[in-house]
Amino acid sequence: MxxxxxxxxxxxxxxxxxxxxxxxxxxxxxxxxxxxxxxxxxxxxxxxxxxxxxxxxxxxxxxxxxxxxxxxxxxxxxxxxxxxxxxxxxxxxxxxxxxxxxxxxxxxxxxxxxxxxxxxxxxxxxxxxxxxxxxxxxxxxxxxxxxxxxxxxxxxxxxxxxxxxxxxxxxxxxxxxxxxxxxxxxxxxxxxxxxxxxxxxxxxxxxxxxxxxxxxxxxxxxxxxxxxxxxxxxxxxxxxxxxxINLWQNQDMRQISAWAALIAIPTVITGVYGMNFHWMPELRWSWGYPGVMVLMVVVCVVLFLNFRRRGWL
CATH class of the missing domain: 3.30.460.20 (CorA soluble domain-like)
Structure with missing residues (x-):
């Protein structure tokens, strides 16, 4: 049974x-x-x-x-x-x-x-x-x-x-x-x-x-x-x-966008100077290279502080 x-x-x-x-x-x-x-x-x-x-x-x-x-x-x-x-x-x-x-x-x-x-x-x-x-x-x-x-x-x-x-x-x-x-x-x-x-x-x-x-x-x-x-x-x-979850995703997207903006500034500037045209006045300036580097740093720092103030970073 x-x-x-x-x-x-x-x-x-x-x-x-x-x-x-x-x-x-x-x-x-x-x-x-x-x-x-x-x-x-x-x-x-x-x-x-x-x-x-x-x-x-x-x-x-x-x-x-x-x-x-x-x-x-x-x-x-x-x-x-x-x-x-x-x-x-x-x-x-x-x-x-x-x-x-x-x-x-x-x-x-x-x-x-x-x-x-x-x-x-x-x-x-x-x-x-x-x-x-x-x-x-x-x-x-x-x-x-x-x-x-x-x-x-x-x-x-x-x-x-x-x-x-x-x-x-x-x-x-x-x-x-x-x-x-x-x-x-x-x-x-x-x-x-x-x-x-x-x-x-x-x-x-x-x-x-x-x-x-x-x-x-x-x-x-x-x-x-x-x-x-x-x-x-x-x-x-x-x-x-x-x-x-939607809030976390929005926060992630803002962080990604902020970092992409920070990376885009030096990328654009170096891209412009990477074209190597003959008549580019800054190429013959003695302070051209340091000036461009300082410009990239200043712009990135300003953007970073702005994003941080807004809570994006």
Whole structure:
């Protein structure tokens, strides 16, 4: 088999790992099936075994499944994007699929970003009573996903501050590539966060665990606001930095023009005398050569001081 399966029996008394989905379940107990890196065939097989709707599985196993909540009869599909932020910057997204049917919760993770294991650990150590069945498990996973959004938002904000400090440091540092890179990652982050707002809001309205989902709703709304602020701030920093680059280029052009003017004066004078016409009175003056040299030096010094006064050099 390509993936691994774990089975957990959950109740108010606690969470216990069992060997198989067919293990006897006491009254008031619901089953959590944790699928790690399953193939589509394996997920269909376990869903069929648990009596879950095949349409939910079809939607959940799409390689680029979007964040979505779907109702299939009395069953619910919830596909979410998890987010992890690393320096670079890089926002990597993954997906976790939850299918709720009766007293069964099937969760599936498809790569190394696994919010399910810490969610189960959270459920094990949760001080609040586990009295809402499978929705306690759903909330636990949603909480882990939203916490990932919050930590990513904080990391993005820290990187924006670092770039902002570089832009306003007064040094001629080109940071266009980091700005564009971070803007690209923030867009990917926004694509993961935005759909979750309506989903968590719906859960906070409809589910028995509404009080707990309202906490996740508050966090995901804060994260969306933070992402919007990050986009606006990055746009502002990009505008300022683009203005800085234009200023630097203008300064460079003025310096180049000033030095070209300084070089042009002796070049013109030596060019004229390099024509070697016979009737050039200065050629026969005893002070002709020193006079021309002094003239070139004086003109260049006057130009240099003028350019320096104007800030060109």
């Amino acid at each position: 390509g993936g691994t399966l774990k089975y957990w029996q959950c109740s108010r008394q606690g969470v216990v790992e069992v060997a198989d989905a067919d293990a006897p379940r006491p009254d008031g107990t619901w089953l959590w099936v944790q699928a790690d890196h399953p193939t589509a065939e394996e997920l269909h097989a376990i869903a069929d075994r648990l009596g879950l709707h095949p349409g939910a599985v079809n939607e959940g196993v799409q390689p680029h499944a979007r964040t979505i909540q779907q109702i299939h009869g009395d069953q619910v599909l919830l596909a979410m994007k998890t987010v992890r932020y690393t320096s670079g910057p890089s926002v990597s997204t993954s997906r976790v699929v939850l299918i709720v049917g009766g007293s069964v919760l099937l969760s599936a993770c498809f790569d190394d970003q696994d919010p399910v294991t810490p969610a189960i650990n959270r459920l094990v150590g949760d001080d609040e009573p586990r009295e809402h069945g499978v929705w306690d498990g759903v909330y636990s996973v949603v909480h882990e996903v939203v916490d990932g959004y919050t930590s990513t938002s904080d990391a993005v904000a820290a990187d924006i501050v670092r770039i902002e400090q570089e832009v306003f440091s007064g040094r001629r540092v080109m940071v266009l590539e980091p700005i564009y890179g971070l803007m690209r990652e923030v867009l990917e982050f926004r694509d993961a966060v935005d759909p979750m707002v309506s989903i968590v809001t719906d859960m906070a309205t409809r589910q028995a665990t509404s009080r707990r989902f309202r906490d996740a709703q508050h966090k995901v709304k804060q994260t969306r606001q933070s992402v919007a602020s990050s986009e606006q701030l990055l746009t502002l920093i990009l505008d300022v930095h683009s203005g800085q």
